[in-house]
Amino acid sequence: MPTIQIDLPEEVLLALKETPEGLSQIIRMAAAAKLYELGKLSSGRAAQLAGISRVSFLQALGRYGVSSFDLTAEELIHDLHNA
Numbered sequence: 001m002p003t004i005q006i007d008l009p010e011e012v013l014l015a016l017k018e019t020p021e022g023l024s025q026i027i028r029m030a031a032a033a034k035l036y037e038l039g040k041l042s043s044g045r046a047a048q049l050a051g052i053s054r055v056s057f058l059q060a061l062g063r064y065g066v067s068s069f070d071l072t073a074e075e076l077i078h079d080l081h082n083a
């Protein structure tokens with residue numbers, strides 16, 4: 001799995017009262033939510049990026065101001081046929 005490294009000032013961790021691992025999870029979820037919102041990732045791939053299940057990802061989207069029901073009519077019909 002590829003690794004991306006981000007250098008952050010220590011003050012950011014202190015201000016957020018987070019460990020590096022905790023902040024990593026927050027950043028992964030925020031990135032996944034935004035990429036999903038922009039239509040760059042499906043909910044399944046975004047959940048994979050966030051490191052959580054698809055159901056948990058869809059449930060968490062509201063905390064990021066992202067709707068989980070932003071489907072086009074075509075996507076909704078496709079989902080209904082695959083259900």
